[in-house]
Amino acid sequence: MGPAETKVRTRRRAVPWLVLGLWVVLLAVVTPFAAKLSEVQNDRAVDYLPASADSTRVAKIQDRLPGGETTELVLVYHRDGGLTAADRAAAERQVAEIGERDRLAAEPEGVPSQDGTTLMYPVASNGPGTDEKLRDAFVERVRAVAHSEGGLTVEVGGPGALATDAGKVYESLGGPLLYTTVAVVAVLLIIIYRSPVLWLVPLVVAGIADFMSMGVAYGLNQAFGTTVSGQSSGVMTILVFGAGTDYALLLVSRYREELRRVERPYEAMRVALRGCGPAVLASSGTVAAGLLCLLAADLNSSRGMGPLGTVGVLCALLAMLTLLPALLVLLGRRVFWPLVPAYGSEPRRRRSLFSAMGSSAGRRPLTVLAGGAVLLGALALGTLNLPGSLKQEDSFVDTPESVAAMETLGTAFPGLGTQPVSVITPTGRADATLAEIEAHDGVATAARGRTGGGWTEISVIARSAPQSAAETATIESLREALPEAYVGGPSAEQIDLLDTNARDRLVVVPIVLVSVLLILVALLRSLVAPLLLVVAVVAVWAASLGIGGLLFGPVFGFEGTDPGLGLLSFVFLVALGVDYGIFLMHRMREESLAGAEPAVAALTALRTTGGVIASAGLVLGATFAVLLNMGLVQLVQLGFVIAVGVLLDTFLVRTYLVTSASVALRRKVWWPGRLSREPARPVRPPEAPDRERVAVR
Known part of the structure; x- marks a missing residue:
């Protein structure tokens, strides 16, 4: 070995x-910022609301x-x-004690039900302000005082209690979600690699990538005001481990x-x-581009999820293409x-499973394609x-206790609103606005508040039950009658969520489809192959939502569907489904060349x-399935639809339908690229079955 070669080898060992x-x-640079991500995470309703909606304007004015x-x-x-006289006395005593401990916005007055079984005390405080920790502490203090005794049941509900109970669920999107995701990925990697050491390397690298993503997400929040919620940060962690492990599987297999x-x-x-x-x-770039299309959404939670998912x-891509290769090289073959x-x-x-599947697709491609299309349809x-739109309760x-309180109120006060609708009006028109509201048929009571x-x-207070038709x-009708005012509150927020999600679907879905299609055309240098992949992933999305429709109500017992489920599941399934399609079509193009x-x-x-691809699909599907263990219906529904969609894409669409379509279309799949034209030289003959290379495990 000469000096020059020795020098080159030494340099390569140092890389x-x-x-x-x-x-x-x-990591030393990122660490101080990653630790601060939880400090800027907000899960108030205003952080999820559409940016331009009446309810958002109401919440912001209320802050001032x-x-x-x-x-x-x-x-x-x-x-x-x-209720007995002693029960009413106990209620008055507890409410008075709450007023002594905390500064209340007004003196609470009890409202008895007509059947005499229930007494309702509205309680409001400006003390917590916009601080979620102070709000939660206030709610817990009230609950500590308002306790059941002697057969008297006491429950604390209302928007503040609902927000606190939801916050407890979002807290589980930190440590518990991370630990569960790590455990699921670890088990699958051990099964896939069948090695006591190898599984640990990509898992550690994914953990480092997740830590780095937290620091970058905090930087985006500070620099651009990007919304960080429990939902978006949780999905970011799942994407790091799911997509990162997928990239690791592909790299380790080829290595x-x-x-x-x-x-x-x-x-x-x-x-x-x-x-x-x-x-x-290419695949990571396509996923990132698809997720960034969420920036066109008007809903804060959806728009914030795009940058965080990206x-x-x-971060997973960077770690898996730099840190993972370095560690694998240093550890060597052992x-x-x-x-x-x-x-x-x-x-x-x-003879592998996929060899057998490919053989069946190759023999009867049109039959397989038609059968798969009918099944997905x-x-x-x-x-x-x-089910219809998901109500807050x-x-x-x-x-939780807050929902149980609302159910009790719904039974005791049938047809009466039990949560306020907030109207913000210019002070100069306050008297006229109040008079118009009091004259409205659907209003039970109205009172001036702060100025x-x-x-x-x-x-x-409306005459009808919360979130009813x-x-x-x-x-x-109040919004139509009061053009100079803003109408908000929990029920108005749900209306705005529905309207904005409908608007976002009309805007974001076409942008995602066009963006992904253009990227695929540039990558595959074809029009037919990209169209094939896009049609396939859209079919998977529709089928996954359909499976949800068959199970959400009858099996899971869900009373409604999250308004944002359609859009978010579409973006994720299209981006991630095309991701796997690129793996397959890239190898197909390589073989054709x-x-x-x-x-x-x-x-x-x-x-x-x-x-x-099967291993990657199992890992990604399992990571999103972790959301099934979370306590909020919208997270369970999102995790279910994406997990089912990924598995459908992996084991049906990618293996059977795309392959069958490619076999049936032959060179037309690459039209109008040069691969669509017959070559001048003889093509490579197929390998004998007993000489087939199996998929690297």
Whole structure:
């Protein structure tokens, strides 16, 4: 070995250590910011509301009124056989004690039910303001005082209590969600790799990428005011581990393959990165572009999820294409123990599952394609069975105290509004506005509230139950009758959520489809193949929602569907589904460029990437399935639809339908690119069945 070669080898040995050192420096820089992400996470209703809606304007003006934002509670005293004099005295005593402990916005007055079983005390305080911790502390203090005794049931409900109970669920999106995700990914990697060591490397790298994404997300919040909610930060973590592990599976699979051909790990890794790097870059870029389309949404929660999801995917990409290769090279072949890929060895040859699936698709492509299309279409019909819009009190998987209080009120005060509608009007028109509201048919009571900054707050109680069709009609008619005023409150917020989600679907969905299609056209240099992939992922989305429609009500017992489910599940399934399509089509194009006949190229691509795609799909589906264990219905529904969609895409669409369509279309799948034209030289003949290369495990 000459001096020049020795110098080159020394330099190459130093590269992994240099990469490792750069990551240490990067983490040192990011650490102070990552620890602060939880400080800027907000889960108030205004943080999820549409930016331009009346309810958002009401919430922001309320923040500026004297005393700041009002925390509104309802104390519900109930006895089945009817309240006694002692019960009423206990209620008055507890309410007085609450007033002594906390500064209340007004003196609470009890409202008895007609049947005498229930007494309702509205309680409001400006003390907590917009501070969620102070709000939660206030609610807990009230609950500590307003306790059941001697057969008298006491429950604390109202918007403030609902927000506190929801906050407890969002707290589980921190540590518990992370631990559960790590555990699920670890188990799957151990099964996939069958190694006591190898599984730990991508898992540690994914954890580092997640930590880095937290720091970057905090930076986006500080620099651009990006909304950070419990939902968006939780989904970001899932994307880091899910997408990051997928990229690791593809890289490790190709690296193991190259270790059998290349003697030195460093050189094998270079070849592996050249082979799978473009596909990983393209797929991650497509996912990021799809998620960034959420910036066009008007809903704060959706618009904030786009950048955070993109941060998660890109941090995972950076870690898996730099830190993971460096660690694998430094650990050498022994990291694969006990299934060490020796230099010059051949993988064990056996007929794989995906070889058999490819054979069936190759023999009868049109039959397989038609059967799959009919199945997806039938499943999509389940969307007709999706329950209606999810009400606020139905958004919890388990019934918290705040929801139980609202249910008691609904029974005791049938047809009466039990949560206020807030009207913000210019102070100069306050008297006229109050008179118009009191004359409205759907209004039971109305009273002036705070005044400041040129605005006056009027608290309105409707004659109908919260979030009922009648109350919705009352709110909408008030908005029409009071053009100079803003109408908000919990029920108005739900109306705005529905309207804005409908608007966002009309705007964001076409942007996502066009963006993804243009990227695929540029990557695959074809029009037909991108259209095929996009149609496939849209069909998967519809079928997944249909399965949800068949199960949400009858099996899960959900009373409604989250208004944002359609849009968010569409963006994620289109972006992530195309991700896997790129893995398959990239290998198919590689085989075609090498001279393989189109049908052979399609089947070879399935055989060589099917195992990796299946493993990646299982990991990604399992990470989103972690959301099924969360306590909010909207998170369970989102996790279910995406997990089912990923599995459908992995084991039906990607393996059977896309492959069958590619076999049936032959060279037309690459139209109008040069691969769509017949070559002048002979094509590579298909390999004999007993010589087929199996998917690298």
